[in-house]
Amino acid sequence: MLLTKKxxxxxxxxxxxxALVSGCQLEQSRSTIxxxxxxxxxxxxxxxxxxxxxxxxxxxxxxxxLVTGTTQLxxxxxNFGRLTLQPLDEDTALLAAMDANNNSLYLWQVSSKASExxxxxxxxxxxxxxxxxxxxxxxxxxxxxxxxLLGGRGGADQLLLQQQQQWLAEPLVIRExxxxxxSTACVTDPVTxxxxxxxxxxxxxxxxxxxxxDEGRSLVQVNTPFGKLQGEVKALxxxxxxxxxxxxxxxxxxxxLSGSGDLLTTLRVPALPEASGLSVNLQANKAALFxxxxxxxxxxxxxxxxxxxxxxxxxxxxxxxxxTLQTEAASQRGDVxxxxxxxxxxxxxxxxxxxxxxxxxxxxxxxxxxxxxxxLTVGRLNNVxxxxxxxxxxQPHDIAVASLRDDNTLQLFAIDKQGKLHNAGKVATSMSxxxxxxxxxxxxxxxxxxxxxxxxxxxxxxxxxxxxMNWQGVLVRxxxxxxxxxxxxxxxxxxxxxxxxxxQAIWRFAAAADAPTTGEVIxxxxxxxxxxxxxxxxxxxxxxxxxxxxxxxxxxxxxxYDAAPPYTxxxxxxxxTNPQLGIDGASETDGxxxxxxxxxxxxxxxxxxxxxxxxxxPEQGQNLKLVPWHALLQQLK
Numbered sequence: 290m291l292l293t294k295k296x297x298x299x300x301x302x303x304x305x306x307x308a309l310v311s312g313c314q315l316e317q318s319r320s321t322i323x324x325x326x327x328x329x330x331x332x333x334x335x336x337x338x339x340x341x342x343x344x345x346x347x348x349x350x351x352x353x354x355l356v357t358g359t360t361q362l363x364x365x366x367x368n369f370g371r372l373t374l375q376p377l378d379e380d381t382a383l384l385a386a387m388d389a390n391n392n393s394l395y396l397w398q399v400s401s402k403a404s405e406x407x408x409x410x411x412x413x414x415x416x417x418x419x420x421x422x423x424x425x426x427x428x429x430x431x432x433x434x435x436x437x438l439l440g441g442r443g444g445a446d447q448l449l450l451q452q453q454q455q456w457l458a459e460p461l462v463i464r465e466x467x468x469x470x471x472s473t474a475c476v477t478d479p480v481t482x483x484x485x486x487x488x489x490x491x492x493x494x495x496x497x498x499x500x501x502x503d504e505g506r507s508l509v510q511v512n513t514p515f516g517k518l519q520g521e522v523k524a525l526x527x528x529x530x531x532x533x534x535x536x537x538x539x540x541x542x543x544x545x546l547s548g549s550g551d552l553l554t555t556l557r558v559p560a561l562p563e564a565s566g567l568s569v570n571l572q573a574n575k576a577a578l579f580x581x582x583x584x585x586x587x588x589x590x591x592x593x594x595x596x597x598x599x600x601x602x603x604x605x606x607x608x609x610x611x612x613t614l615q616t617e618a619a620s621q622r623g624d625v626x627x628x629x630x631x632x633x634x635x636x637x638x639x640x641x642x643x644x645x646x647x648x649x650x651x652x653x654x655x656x657x658x659x660x661x662x663x664x665l666t667v668g669r670l671n672n673v674x675x676x677x678x679x680x681x682x683x684q685p686h687d688i689a690v691a692s693l694r695d696d697n698t699l700q701l702f703a704i705d706k707q708g709k710l711h712n713a714g715k716v717a718t719s720m721s722x723x724x725x726x727x728x729x730x731x732x733x734x735x736x737x738x739x740x741x742x743x744x745x746x747x748x749x750x751x752x753x754x755x756x757x758m759n760w761q762g763v764l765v766r767x768x769x770x771x772x773x774x775x776x777x778x779x780x781x782x783x784x785x786x787x788x789x790x791x792x793q794a795i796w797r798f799a800a801a802a803d804a805p806t807t808g809e810v811i812x813x814x815x816x817x818x819x820x821x822x823x824x825x826x827x828x829x830x831x832x833x834x835x836x837x838x839x840x841x842x843x844x845x846x847x848x849x850y851d852a853a854p855p856y857t858x859x860x861x862x863x864x865x866t867n868p869q870l871g872i873d874g875a876s877e878t879d880g881x882x883x884x885x886x887x888x889x890x891x892x893x894x895x896x897x898x899x900x901x902x903x904x905x906x907p908e909q910g911q912n913l914k915l916v917p918w919h920a921l922l923q924q925l926k
Contacts, residue, residue: 324558324580327588333372333566334581334588340380340401348372349585353386355399355407363407365395370583374399374568375425375434383410383450385436387420394420394438396450413460418444422524426477426484426498429603431865435463435500437477437484443470445486447500452868453609461868464500464905476525476533480601481548485509485533487522493535493546500866501845501876501903509533509550517544517552524567528576530598536567541580543567543591558589571595607846608862608924612872612914613891615901616643616659619910625649626911628672628825628880629898630689631888632704639889642708643898645913646670646691646880652702654710655913657889663710665702668695672726672775672880675704679737680757681713688713688753688760690739692726699726699739699751701760716762718749725775725789729800732782738765738802740786742774748788750802765802776826776880780835780852787811787837787852789823795839811856812839818861820844825881825899828852831922838883840899845876847899849925860924864899864916866906875914877902885918894919 327334331347338344345356348369355363372386377398384397384407396410418440426435426447434451447464449457469488477484477498484498493509512518520537527533532553533546541564545554558564558580566581578591619625627646634640642662643655652670654663673691680686681703689702689710699716720743729738729750737753739762748768754761768788776789779800786800788808798808814821820843829836835852836859849860864875878899885895895918904912 324560324589324591326560327579327590330585330587331566331581332370332583332585333568334579335372335374335568336570336577336579337374337376337382338570339382339399342401344399346372346374346384346399348386362403365407367393367395369395371420371422373424373436375427383425383434385423385425387415387423392416392419394423411460415446417446417462417465418442421472422474424475424477424484424525427479427603428482428499429479430482430605430607431499431863432606432609433500433866435498436460437475437498439468439472439475439486441470441472443468443472445472445475449500449866449868452866457868461866461871462906463866463873465908466496466504468496469494474522474525474536476527478527478531478548480531480603483548485525485527487525487535490518490521490537492516492518493522493525493533493550500905501863501874503877504903509548510535510544510546510552516550523565526567526569526578528569528593528595529571529601530595531601534567534569534578536564536580538565539563541582543578543580545593554593556591556593558591560589561586608860609865610862610916610920610924611867611870612864612875612916613867613870614657614659614896614915615872616645616653616655616913617661618904618912619647619653621649622910624902624911626653626879626900626913627670629882629900629913630673630675631882631884631896631898632675632687632689632708633884633886633888634708635706637889638887638892640708641888643913643915644673644675644689644710645900646673648694652689652691652700652710654708657892659915665710665712667700667712668693670694670700671724674726674728674739676728676730676737679753679760680755681711681760682758686711686713688728688737690726690728690753692723692741694723697721697723697743699741699762701753703760713760716751716753716760718751719764720747720749721745724773725777727777727779727786729779729786730781731784731801733784733801736802738800740777740779740788740800742770742777742788744773746770746772746774746790748774748777748798752802766804766806768798768806768808770796770808775822776824776840778826778828778837780828783835785852787826787828789826789839791822791824793821793823795823795826795837811854812850816843818844818846818858819848820846824879827881827883827897829883829885829895829918831885831918836925838881838897840878840881842878845878847878847881847897849921860921862921862924864914871906872914873901873905875899875901883918892917894922897921 367388370389421441448460471489474487541558543556687704701713
């Protein structure tokens with residue numbers, strides 16, 4: 290198996306290199322003007338506009354200066370080796386710089402108002418790594434402003450500065466990234482959510498800038514003979530059309546690359562023996578490029594014409610809600626947890642429990658403080674669901690049922706009045722790859738059922754009977770969807786089964802054992818809002834309204850629909866970072882559950898419980914996140 294994996298990795302890299310080589314054979318020239326030497330010298334130089342006026346930031350080994358025209362507005366002592374600028378509005382910008390003398394981060398607000406030209410927001414010692422570069426990331430969709438601190442020894446931090454237009458009291462590390470050991474420069478694309486990182490003179494990589502996004506990377510450009518890089522890349526900048534500028538140190542030259550890595554332009558800077566800094570100032574249909582050197586040589590200015598292109602627009606803001614509780618992390622890393630369920634204590638809501646399946650070991654049980662209180666190591670469980678009042682061992686018990694992948698059975702658990710779970714046996718199925726599961730209690734007949742599906746699209750309905758001592762399962766009906774399903778939920782009052790066919794659609798079936806076996810598609814994957822995989826599905830009842838909640842795994846979001854025709858979408862949202870409680874957002878969600886009954890303080894109106902596939906802050910095993918139901922009700926209103 291390891292040999293196969295190694296061969297696959299090598300094949301993937303080879304294909305990526307081949308694609309780069311074939312895509313970079315032809316250099317496309319654009320209109321440029323020969324470099325002009327400015328009268329200023331600086332190790333780093335930025336030129337930008339505020340309120341229609343030109344400003345410059347210059348650094349050398351002893352200070353940072355803010356200048357407009359021939360007037361120095363402010364000066365700060367320090368050896369500021371790296372800096373980056375983020376416009377906030379027409380009148381203000383945010384300036385970040387690292388003092389190489391003590392590895393301290395400085396954040397200033399730059400204003401067009403003379404009295405507030407350079408205001409220090411924060412000075413902070415960075416102890417996690419020596420910072421080689423830094424770059425802002427503005428996420429319009431998730432309404433967050435963050436700053437990447439790039440270390441040269443294989444690591445980077447993502448600091449959250451602002452969320453939903455509110456500044457945090459202190460920057461918060463929301464992600465730690467593993468990056469190449471010799472990383473030298475970074476820049477982000479706010480439109481595509483890309484983070485570009487230069488690996489010295491070897492490669493340029495593309496990562497995801499969103500903190501809850503997938504951790505994978507893709508190759509943009511490599512060194513010769515496979516690609517066009519020749520010298521060490523000391524700086525990266527982005528142009529409005531999404532193309533990338535890479536500054537090579539020696540000999541000094543700038544490569545303009547498309548987002549996919551194709552070489553568009555090569556600009557040489559012969560007046561500089563070595564280059565260290567690159568900044569861009571947009572001027573109508575041209576970009577003024579400023580190249581500086583650490584040896585304080587005069588700054589060189591180049592002009593690059595920009596083609597007329599359709600404006601790239603950032604993604605529209607998406608509603609954000611915050612988790613207020615999370616469970617302990619899974620004991621193992623990787624894809625471990627899958628599906629939650631809620632057990633309500635009969636008398637004391639604060640003693641209710643959260644159940645979560647472990648795809649490698651069994652079932653974990655958590656209290657309403659998120660602490661694990663019980664673990665049942667019965668095998669590889671996938672989905673779980675809870676219903677109430679079914680006698681077992683001569684006593685009233687509630688029932689939890691989970692799909693057991695070890696032997697394709699239904700694993701039964703009895704829950705006593707104190708909330709302790711007991712292994713109550715198994716029910717055999719005809720499944721070959723058991724997968725999703727949900728329970729159904731018929732309000733009309735009082736009978737208990739379990740719907741279970743497999744990866745081939747088969748759905749089986751089992752009646753669970755009790756003789757007062759033990760439980761038995763009887764197959765009563767079989768259903769079918771065209772491809773792999775998983776998440777499902779039933780409306781016990783109305784006798785409806787909803788099933789998620791992962792890549793395609795949500796189906797509705799009649800839940801009664803004697804009902805027809807044909808179903809209907811009620812919602813389809815359209816690739817923008819509902820993006821495959823369709824994973825968790827849950828039902829919520831509130832003030833006579835019935836809502837269907839769905840996890841849209843492909844874009845790390847969630848949707849709420851009316852649970853009755855025409856199944857109108859009511860809310861599209863994400864679960865974001867809670868900086869005050871130090872809880873990260875939720876992403877890559879498999880299963881979810883919702884209850885509108887009280888779970889105690891903080892969850893008096895119930896909660897949405899979701900599996901978090903990427904558990905950050907700190908990076909650790911997967912867990913479950915809880916969002917108060919009233920937070921979603923506020924958005925629904």
